[in-house]
Amino acid sequence: xxxxxxxxxxxxxxxxxxxxxxxxxxxxxxxxxxxxxxxxxxxxxxxxxxxxxxxxxxxxxxxxxxxxxxxxxxxxxxxxxxxxxxxxxxxxxxxxxxxxxxxxxxxxxx
Amino acid sequence: xxxxxxxxxxxxxxxxxxxxxxxxxxxxxxxxxxxxxxxxxxxxxxxxxxxxxxxxxxxxxxxxxxxxxxxxxxxxxxxxxxxxxxxxxxxxxxxxxxxxxxxxxxxxxxxxxxxxxxxxxxxxxxxxxxxxxxxxxxxxxxxxxxxxxxxxxxxxxxxxxxxxxxxxxxxxxxxxxxxxxxxxxxxxxxxxxxxxxxxxxxxxxxxxxxxxxxxxxxxxxxxxxxxxxxxxxxxxxxxxxxxxxxxxxxxxxxxxxxxxxxxxxxxxxxxxxxxxxxxxxxxxxxxxxxxxxxxxxxxxxxxxxxxxxxxxxxxxxxxxxxxxxxxxxxxxxxxxxxxxxxxxxxxxxxx
Numbered sequence: 001x002x003x004x005x006x007x008x009x010x011x012x013x014x015x016x017x018x019x020x021x022x023x024x025x026x027x028x029x030x031x032x033x034x035x036x037x038x039x040x041x042x043x044x045x046x047x048x049x050x051x052x053x054x055x056x057x058x059x060x061x062x063x064x065x066x067x068x069x070x071x072x073x074x075x076x077x078x079x080x081x082x083x084x085x086x087x088x089x090x091x092x093x094x095x096x097x098x099x100x101x102x103x104x105x106x107x108x109x110x
Numbered sequence: 111x112x113x114x115x116x117x118x119x120x121x122x123x124x125x126x127x128x129x130x131x132x133x134x135x136x137x138x139x140x141x142x143x144x145x146x147x148x149x150x151x152x153x154x155x156x157x158x159x160x161x162x163x164x165x166x167x168x169x170x171x172x173x174x175x176x177x178x179x180x181x182x183x184x185x186x187x188x189x190x191x192x193x194x195x196x197x198x199x200x201x202x203x204x205x206x207x208x209x210x211x212x213x214x215x216x217x218x219x220x221x222x223x224x225x226x227x228x229x230x231x232x233x234x235x236x237x238x239x240x241x242x243x244x245x246x247x248x249x250x251x252x253x254x255x256x257x258x259x260x261x262x263x264x265x266x267x268x269x270x271x272x273x274x275x276x277x278x279x280x281x282x283x284x285x286x287x288x289x290x291x292x293x294x295x296x297x298x299x300x301x302x303x304x305x306x307x308x309x310x311x312x313x314x315x316x317x318x319x320x321x322x323x324x325x326x327x328x329x330x331x332x333x334x335x336x337x338x339x340x341x342x343x344x345x346x347x348x349x350x351x352x353x354x355x356x357x358x359x360x361x362x363x364x365x366x367x368x369x370x371x372x373x374x375x376x377x378x379x380x381x382x383x384x385x386x387x388x389x390x391x392x393x394x395x396x397x398x399x400x401x402x403x404x405x406x407x408x409x410x411x412x413x414x415x416x417x418x419x420x421x422x423x424x425x426x427x428x429x430x431x432x433x434x435x436x437x438x439x440x441x442x443x444x445x446x447x448x449x450x451x452x453x454x455x456x457x458x459x460x461x
Contacts, residue, residue, distance in 0.1 A: 042228055042375030046360060047155055053359060075297035079269050079356050081237050110234065110359075 005097060008062075010105040011038045021095045029104065030056035030090035043109050049091035054080035055109070056090035062103035066093060081110040112189060114140040116422055117209050117219040119196045119365070122150020124396030124411030125225035126179035126188075131419040133186030134437070137426060138445065140189035140217055142196045142209065144230035149176030154231060154358065165409060175408075185444025191215050195230045197364045199392075207391065220391065221422040224370075224377060225411070227397040228360035236267065236354045238326055248332025249352050259284045259351060265335050267323050268355035269293060274302040276355065281314040288316040288347065290323055290337060326352060368392075376400035384421030385414045391425060393418045 004020040007029070011017065021032045030045045033056070047053035051072040057080055060066065066088065069077075073092045077083055087107065093099065116132050118125040121143035129139045145154055149172075152161075157173030164170055170178075194211035199222065201207055206220045233251030235241060241249060253259075253276055264284040266277050269291040275298075277289045289306065296303050309315040318337055324344060325336035335352050338344040362375055370387050371378040377394035379385045381401035385393050395418050396411035404410075423432060441451030 040375055042360075042362070046228060047151075050156060050159065052155055053357070055359070071295075072297070074293075075269065075295065078291070078293040078295075079297075081234070081356075110237075 003097070005095060005100040005102075007032060007095075007099065008101075008103040009033060009036075009038055009058075010061075010103075012106050012108060021099075023095050023097055023099075025095075027095045028091050029058065029093040029095065029099075029102075032095060033090060033106065039106060039109075044106075045091065047091075051076045051089050051092055054089060057082070057087055057107035058090050058104040059084055059107060060086045060088055060102070060104050062101055064099060064102045066099075082107050111208075112140055112191070112215070112217045114138050114189060114217065114219045115426055116140075116221045116223055116419075117142065117207065117217050118223045118225055119143075119209070120150060120224065120226035120396070120398070121145070121148035121190065121192070122225060122227050122396065122411075123152060123175060123179055123408045124227075124415050125150070125223070126176070126183055127412050128223055128225060128395070128415040128419065129183035129186050129188040130179075131416045132422065133183065133445065134435070134442070135419055135423045135432070137419065137422060138188075139186070140191065140219070142191045142194060142211060142215075142217065144193070144195040144232075146193040148180060148190065148192070149173070150227055151360075152176050161408070163407065163409060185442065185446050185448045185450075187445045191217065195363060196226075199368050201389075201391075205391065220426050222392045223415075223418055223422070224365065224387075224392065224394040224398060225396045225415070226362075226365060228375075229362040229365075229398070230360065231358035232361045232363070233354075234356040234359050236323065236356060238323065240326055241354075244326050244328065244332050244352070247330065248328065248350060249326065249354070251354060253280075253353065256280065256283055261285045262350040263348060264288070264351045264353060265290060265323065265347060265349045266353045266355060267291070268357075269296045269298075270355065270357060271298040271302060272357075273355040274298040274306050276353065277315055278302065278305050278309060281309050284351075286316065287314070288318060288349070290318045290321050292320050292322055294319045323352065323354070362398075370394070373400050376404075383417075385418045386421060393421070 007021050009017050044055050046055040073089050115137040116139045118141045121141040132139050152172035153176050160169045194213045197212045198210045207222050209217045263286045265288045267290045280287050310317045321339040323335045324338040327334040334346045334348045336344050377399050379394045379399045395414040397406040
């Protein structure tokens with residue numbers, strides 16, 4: 001089994017959680033948040049992870065090198081609210097060993 | 111007043127399949143959905159995307175699944191109240207329920223099945239502080255009557271299909287159409303994007319990108335919107351209507367106030383038996399319910415709908431005998447007089 005990675009997630013109430021995420025289950029950041037129930041069901045991952053709802057928007061705080069933004073994520077972010085320069089969609093960030101140390105903050109619900 | 115056996119709230123896959131299972135038990139259904147078309151998420155969010163875990167379909171597009179489900183339930187003549195959101199529920203003395211929509215349409219039935227998924231789809235509202243003051247006074251989040259824009263000045267915001275399609279449509283209706291989007295790129299069908307490009311070149315659509323509407327001005331109704339382009343001074347643009355089209359997001363909505371036990375934004379049900387809620391006669395099936403081990407899968411919704419219908423039969427026909435029958439054996443008798451059945455075995459002597 002591959003090694004879990006360490007991720008730091010600040011929830012919408014401002015509480016910071018240090019969690020471990022598996023890298024061998026094809027999970028993305030949105031799913032990690034759901035698996036630890038860091039945001040209420042129904043308020044995150046609404047579209048299931050198709051970059052179609054922006055409910056998993058987060059702000060990336062660490063300087064982790066992230067996968068490049070694809071067209072659909074870019075398009076969704078351009079229609080989302082509370083978007084900042086460091087906004088990403090959690091569903092588009094796969095849990096790979098390169099994500100070790102990733103720190104994010106969940107964007108407000110909208 | 112619409113009367114039926116089962117009021118189904120939500121016309122997604124689970125709600126649509128309920129029509130079929132109820133029909134086999136000779137129970138009639140009426141579906142209510144806030145969206146203007148059946149299919150729920152499957153038709154609203156991802157009609158062109160494939161689903162791979164519908165039993166016996168190695169791959170099916172979400173839109174096609176909706177079509178197939180409608181076709182499967184057609185002979186049971188379901189009623190539809192579309193584009194209206196179930197707002198209130200009242201229990202009657204005879205044990206039945208009256209469900210009333212936001213438009214005042216009333217439905218009466220002894221059984222209610224909530225198959226509302228993640229909730230009813232509500233438009234996402236841009237973060238403009240006074241936008242709610244102008245709702246229905248020039249701000250519309252959905253276009254219901256295109257005629258109201260005839261010879262009016264219209265500003266549309268958004269970058270998806272609905273923003274593109276309505277800009278194209280209104281270019282021939284409104285006196286002016288301005289489309290404002292945060293980027294230069296649009297996400298939509300290629301032909302829609304090209305059409306907007308052509309209309310822009312003809313001067314029929316005024317395109318402002320990358321830009322955002324940042325404020326609304328007016329006295330009792332919309333008179334102008336503030337347009338902010340990146341790194342530029344904001345300016346005001348006169349308009350009669352501002353139509354923000356930023357997609358829809360599901361909200362549990364009024365159902366939250368129906369006295370149902372809610373956990374994690376979902377309705378608690380008895381999964382040991384029949385998916386009934388804490389209110390007898392009201393069931394919750396599909397993505398909108400919760401019980402230990404719940405999985406939000408279409409195929410689980412189908413299973414829940416089937417069991418729920420058996421319980422509904424008992425409520426509607428107390429004490430009446432029934433045993434499960436196989437469609438292959440019994441065929442399917444539609445309420446429209448049609449009958450589907452397996453061909454009879456061929457009996458022929460061998461000489």
